[in-house]
Every structure is written in structure tokens, then in C-alpha cells.
Amino acid sequence: MDTIDKVVDARGQNCPMPVLMAAKAAKELTSGQLMRIDATDNGARSDIPAWASQTGNELVESSEDQGVLSFVIRKK
């Protein structure tokens, strides 16, 4: 696994914050860099992948550990 360049902690935040935080953080990355978004909002399960596909950023991996959803995104 490549190194994660940025971690977005959206735990405890509700819709639409995880997506807004991801979008803001993505602006600070350069193409090809990786970021991980951690969220506890169940809506993020579908919202982060939907945001990624809408913006053309690649969802590399998603996982869940003890109620925390993690998404690894590669910046377009």
C-alpha cells in the first residue's frame, strides 16, 4: 500500500459534512496523491463513493472497523 498523504477525520460528523470535508481536502492534494477519509455517518457508506465517481477521483479501498468507515481516495 502506498503512503497516505492526507487523513480526513470526519468521525462524529453527519451528512453532508464528510463529503464537504473530503472535497475541501482533495483541493489541497496533487494528482495521484492518496487521502483517507474516516467517518461514522452511515450515509457516508454510499455518499463518499458517489462523490468520488461524480468528481472522477478514484476510490481505491473502503473498509470498516468498529463502526468507523474508511475510504482511500486517489486524487484525479
Added chain:
Amino acid sequence: MQEKDPEMMTIIAFSGDLDKLWPTMILSSTAAANGMDVAVFYTFWGLFPLVRDDVRFTGNDAMTKMLAGMNAPGMKKAHLSKLKMAGMGRWMMRKVAKKNNLMAPEDLFAMGQEMGVQMWPCQMTMDLLGIEADQMVDGLGPPIGAATALARMSKSSISLFI
């Protein structure tokens, strides 16, 4: 016929009700986060939430001042569309939202602005209700009219009236 742009969204914010400001702010900020070109046109009751919270009264004659008195301007003073209960409903709703980490509409509005959502006040409503440009929050687009809103809606793949 002109093709609609899938990356363009326009919302007509007609209601100034708290429970309708939420979907307006959530959808507009999220669409901007999705990379869409978003504009929100605030008209009729929808214009009152754009008045700065420190402005107690708007209006330029007895009637418009009375209207503002019955419908306090400012986003923080917006009431629910139902269960008003003399302000109790609004207070409870904001409490519940905070408890569930749902951001307040005014904070989502600021996020939307930061993400590039264009906020357009309706010129006709400003004249009708006697609301001056300097009584409204910063960062708004120029006041516009129905024709400008319609021209944009005809190109937007998503147009909503909230």
C-alpha cells in the same frame, strides 16, 4: 434544442422556513463539492434569511416594516414550516440537529459559499420588502431577476424550487 448541462444546478429558494433551508444548504454545498456549478436564487420569503442576524428590522414603510416584524429577518431567526409553537419548535429542532452533529443552515451556507456556490438575491423581492443590499450578508452575487434565473434553469440539468 439546447442540451442541458449535467454539471449545472439551480435552486429557487422561495421558502424562508428553517426546515426548508436545511435541504437547500445541504444540496447546494454538496453539489458544489461534487464539482457542479451551483447557483441559489433567493426570492420572496427566501430572501429574509439572507439578512444579517444583527439587523433587527428591514422595510422602508409601515407595511414592509410590519412584515419584517412578523417574520423576523436573519437565518438564525427562521421558523419551522410546521410545529412552530411560538418558537419552541425551532429551538427544539436546532437542539436535536446539534445533538446529531447536523450543521446549522447558516454554517452550511458559509461552507457552500466557500465551495463556490453562487448566492443570488432577487432584486424584485428586495424592492418589494424594502431590503437594502447593505442589510444582507457578505459574499452574495449581484441582485438578479426572473429572466436571469430562468435562463440558468433552462441550462441546468437539476432545477429545484424549495
